[in-house]
Amino acid sequence: KIVWTMSMLCDMRRKFDKGVEIDAKQRGTIVTRLPRANTGADERIAAALRQYEDLYEEVPGCHRPSQGFGMADSMVHAEAVYGHGWGRTRIKARSGLEEVAAFLWGVGGRTSADASENCHIQELEGGFRQILRQLVKVEGTHGIHHRDRLFVSEMSLVRVDEDTIIILKMPLKDEGQDMARNSVLTLSRAGSALRGRHTFQTGNIIEAICLVRLGNDMTRVDCALKLEVGAAISHGTVLALVEKRLDEISEASIYFQRLVPLSEYVYTTDGQALAQDLLYKAPSSKKRVERLHEILQLSRGFKELVKVHPWLKLMLLHSIKGSLNVSVVSGHSKLECVSEEEAIRVGKNFVPALMTEQMAETGVNQWKLQNRAVRDLAENYVWFEPMVIVLAKGIVKSAAWGLMARVVVGSMLSVSDLATDCLVLSQFWVGGEKMAPYRNASLISLMCSILLQLIIVAIQNRRKSPMFKLKECLIVLTGMKAPWDAYRVASGAEQEKDTQVDPMMEMTMTKCAEIAAESIPAILIQASAIISTLEAGEIVSVTSYMSIIVSLLVTGFGSAVIGYDFDVDPKKRAFNPEFYGYIPDSSSGRVLILFIMMCVSSIQVLTKCILMVVLSSVGKRYVVFYLGGDMILYLFMKVVRGDFKYWLPIEGKSGLVISFGMRILTKIIADFTGCFHFRHPYEEGGVYFTLNLFSPFILLAAFLAFVADERYLKMETIILLKKACMILGSVFCFLVGLFFLVMKKQYRSTFLSVETGHQCTRRLFIEGDDVMRSEVLFISVSHWAPLEEKICKWIKAGWVRWGDEKPAWFTDYFKETVPEYMKPKAKRRTFNKERSSKGVGEEEGGRIIRGTDSTIHDEDSVDGEGGGGNSSSSRSPAQRARRRSSPLGASRAVSLTDFGSRSPSPKVGKRTLLEAAVKGSPKVLQKRVLVIPVNKIVPLDRELGGRKGGG
Numbered sequence: 001k002i003v004w005t006m007s008m009l010c011d012m013r014r015k016f017d018k019g020v021e022i023d024a025k026q027r028g029t030i031v032t033r034l035p036r037a038n039t040g041a042d043e044r045i046a047a048a049l050r051q052y053e054d055l056y057e058e059v060p061g062c063h064r065p066s067q068g069f070g071m072a073d074s075m076v077h078a079e080a081v082y083g084h085g086w087g088r089t090r091i092k093a094r095s096g097l098e099e100v101a102a103f104l105w106g107v108g109g110r111t112s113a114d115a116s117e118n119c120h121i122q123e124l125e126g127g128f129r130q131i132l133r134q135l136v137k138v139e140g141t142h143g144i145h146h147r148d149r150l151f152v153s154e155m156s157l158v159r160v161d162e163d164t165i166i167i168l169k170m171p172l173k174d175e176g177q178d179m180a181r182n183s184v185l186t187l188s189r190a191g192s193a194l195r196g197r198h199t200f201q202t203g204n205i206i207e208a209i210c211l212v213r214l215g216n217d218m219t220r221v222d223c224a225l226k227l228e229v230g231a232a233i234s235h236g237t238v239l240a241l242v243e244k245r246l247d248e249i250s251e252a253s254i255y256f257q258r259l260v261p262l263s264e265y266v267y268t269t270d271g272q273a274l275a276q277d278l279l280y281k282a283p284s285s286k287k288r289v290e291r292l293h294e295i296l297q298l299s300r301g302f303k304e305l306v307k308v309h310p311w312l313k314l315m316l317l318h319s320i321k322g323s324l325n326v327s328v329v330s331g332h333s334k335l336e337c338v339s340e341e342e343a344i345r346v347g348k349n350f351v352p353a354l355m356t357e358q359m360a361e362t363g364v365n366q367w368k369l370q371n372r373a374v375r376d377l378a379e380n381y382v383w384f385e386p387m388v389i390v391l392a393k394g395i396v397k398s399a400a401w402g403l404m405a406r407v408v409v410g411s412m413l414s415v416s417d418l419a420t421d422c423l424v425l426s427q428f429w430v431g432g433e434k435m436a437p438y439r440n441a442s443l444i445s446l447m448c449s450i451l452l453q454l455i456i457v458a459i460q461n462r463r464k465s466p467m468f469k470l471k472e473c474l475i476v477l478t479g480m481k482a483p484w485d486a487y488r489v490a491s492g493a494e495q496e497k498d499t500q501v502d503p504m505m506e507m508t509m510t511k512c513a514e515i516a517a518e519s520i521p522a523i524l525i526q527a528s529a530i531i532s533t534l535e536a537g538e539i540v541s542v543t544s545y546m547s548i549i550v551s552l553l554v555t556g557f558g559s560a561v562i563g564y565d566f567d568v569d570p571k572k573r574a575f576n577p578e579f580y581g582y583i584p585d586s587s588s589g590r591v592l593i594l595f596i597m598m599c600v601s602s603i604q605v606l607t608k609c610i611l612m613v614v615l616s617s618v619g620k621r622y623v624v625f626y627l628g629g630d631m632i633l634y635l636f637m638k639v640v641r642g643d644f645k646y647w648l649p650i651e652g653k654s655g656l657v658i659s660f661g662m663r664i665l666t667k668i669i670a671d672f673t674g675c676f677h678f679r680h681p682y683e684e685g686g687v688y689f690t691l692n693l694f695s696p697f698i699l700l701a702a703f704l705a706f707v708a709d710e711r712y713l714k715m716e717t718i719i720l721l722k723k724a725c726m727i728l729g730s731v732f733c734f735l736v737g738l739f740f741l742v743m744k745k746q747y748r749s750t751f752l753s754v755e756t757g758h759q760c761t762r763r764l765f766i767e768g769d770d771v772m773r774s775e776v777l778f779i780s781v782s783h784w785a786p787l788e789e790k791i792c793k794w795i796k797a798g799w800v801r802w803g804d805e806k807p808a809w810f811t812d813y814f815k816e817t818v819p820e821y822m823k824p825k826a827k828r829r830t831f832n833k834e835r836s837s838k839g840v841g842e843e844e845g846g847r848i849i850r851g852t853d854s855t856i857h858d859e860d861s862v863d864g865e866g867g868g869g870n871s872s873s874s875r876s877p878a879q880r881a882r883r884r885s886s887p888l889g890a891s892r893a894v895s896l897t898d899f900g901s902r903s904p905s906p907k908v909g910k911r912t913l914l915e916a917a918v919k920g921s922p923k924v925l926q927k928r929v930l931v932i933p934v935n936k937i938v939p940l941d942r943e944l945g946g947r948k949g950g951g
Helices: 002-016 019-033 042-056 097-105 113-117 235-258 268-279 285-298 300-308 312-320 340-348 350-355 360-370 372-380 384-398 403-430 432-460 466-477 481-490 503-535 542-568 570-575 587-618 620-640 652-673 686-706 715-742 745-752 757-767 770-776 781-805 812-817 877-881 913-920 934-943
Strands: 073-079 084-093 119-124 129-136 148-161 164-171 184-188 197-215 218-228 829-832 855-858 891-895 929-933
Touching (some): 019 097, 042 148, 042 164, 042 218, 073 235, 084 235, 097 148, 097 164, 097 197, 197 235, 218 235, 235 268, 268 285, 268 384, 285 300, 285 312, 300 312, 312 384, 340 350, 340 372, 350 360, 360 372, 360 384, 360 542, 360 570, 360 587, 372 384, 403 432, 403 503, 403 542, 432 466, 432 503, 466 481, 481 503, 503 542, 503 587, 542 652, 587 620, 587 652, 620 686, 652 686, 686 715, 757 770, 770 781
Antiparallel strands (some): 073 084, 084 218, 119 129, 129 148, 148 164, 164 197, 197 218, 829 855, 891 929
């Protein structure tokens, strides 16, 4: 009865709680009081911007927090010796600039119960200023209780321009806070916020929050802070305090996202933010279920969606539990006809779909294809699929069967293959001089595998720091490269800006290197050793047979996974739908296809190795003629067809060297394993791959029938090999036929395609949509060079629209990949002396920021956020409001045509205007346009006669 009564009271509290309405009214009052663009507070603006930039600058040794809100980009650092902490975070709040500023300014709101309970605010006269006394509870990471910390700060709000607001929090010096004393005081709490007597220790906090308007309903929030909490505190506790404060800032994004109605869910980030809200501080299935019920109560948009589709609650409830379920019958009902039973069935299908795939995106895509209601939701709501993908990544990370299980399985496969190889190597080692060639060959293949993986690491991370490269090399040397790559792919790691390919492609290249340099040579060496043992009339040990079987299965599985992962990847299917997509969408069909590909690859590599051993028994020159002639013919064909340059975006001489190496590497893997992915026009091509798929069986049968005799091999061995060839060939043909029967029919023609890589790239751009065209830029320039003019027109025509619409492919990495000359022209800026004044500021996107040396008029916009073509997410948010500021040494883009007749002769002493500009300029961006740091131009202006704004 007591439990029932308390539950009823909690439900009544949630039902009649008016905290959101009260806070909205309080924010409205603050919004009406917010200052407009400052006209006479130039020194305050400059000081605020300078303080923010100093705090936001990255501290050496910083790292990302272990946990936190998924939509926040945060960095933290702590010094345990001095009790100092630093942190910064960046989020996007789904509301207007003024309302977000009012939320962060009103610290004591009802929705911020934890913050308002132990804080007291005292308003000050003269601008937006207030004194904040906040008592923070400090708990050690190992259960140690520290004294609470009292932070007494002065908060001030500075409006830089119509689109930028900075909130500063500085320690109040006259309150007697001196960290050197570490004094312990007794505060008699006053008022409703501070009650009773409490023992505490004083601390200092310096904080700057920069708010930048990204649109009418989007605001970027950047917070940077420094903490001083005293020396007698652990490193982990300082980090926990910093992360706690950053989480409080991140909760602004959660708060405003919950207030957005369903009709305004128009961005993919809306779904991602909703999913991150559900996963926030919910590492277990029980916590996720509780979080889902909370969101159903507080999220306006989600409540509206559940009212339209009541079954959605049950579907999500069974999806987020993350428990293992047997895949049940797929749902085929329309969106409007889904029953509760079918909703539960669809939800239970979620985990099996994730278990069978390497990437969360692929599992979600399979779940969507299996259930019609999910497909309809993804089509009707652009944010739904991104939300489910984020949920899938969170579930895979926390579930016992998820991320760690996949890493463990990958490690076990890699270690088992290595263990069997070492076991056979030990047998070769004790075999004496007779086994010395096999022992030396095994050691050479192992060293070549490690060397190839180190080369891949060096190419992939050539722009990274030496310490990062050293860490990656140590991972290779310890044999943990395969599980490490699997961990990164399964955790959803994105491609970094200083890398050549994404984690999925890096994992594939590592697998290819391991297969080509270690697995295939190991099988070849073991097959040769077994046949030589049979020729000598000795008994082959069980260990030798087990070792070659394990090597065959691991090699076949690795080859099959490469083709499987590429084909089921939603991004690959969207980029080239005419090639990717041959694997069926049903779970049973996918499992069957994966098994067939594994068996085909295992049989192919065994047959190819037997052929090499038989050829070497007749004469080593036959092996050289066969492999060398086939390779020369392949490279000659690529050169003649103009398809020698590999698709990797590496140009120059190094690109040619890498193309030569990659062509040889992929040729070896395709010929020995029969991986179906290598029929791609970027690799061997359809016809050539299909011919090489069956050629080993034909050559082996012909050689055993017409060439091999008792001069080279015993008749018993020849008969055994003929039987093996017949059995392997029959099983192989049956499996290939079954593969063609199970695969989607429209993709059978890809096995007979004669299209080259260059032709494929140009076709994708000419016939494809924006998604397909965007991927073309990540391919070698030689592939799309004839379409350069069309690509430039396409990018310039859609750049501003993409910035407004924010499609999923229009990422920061894509913006950095696009060459500067392809982007829309930079803004043309002219000077207006009549509106010049002292201080800092700028005009951007047609909005005037007062306080500049001279007003800058922008004639056209470059991207969706009003930034220039060189804008990047790594740029600090206040830099747009400061980059033309003389005191801070930022830069201003100046067109030489703007000077006209006003400028004197460019010759000044021994220097010219152009030399001075280039010397102080980071880069000449465009023809006749220079980026000139203001602090470099000021002395030159004085030499020109002291004219203000003289260029």
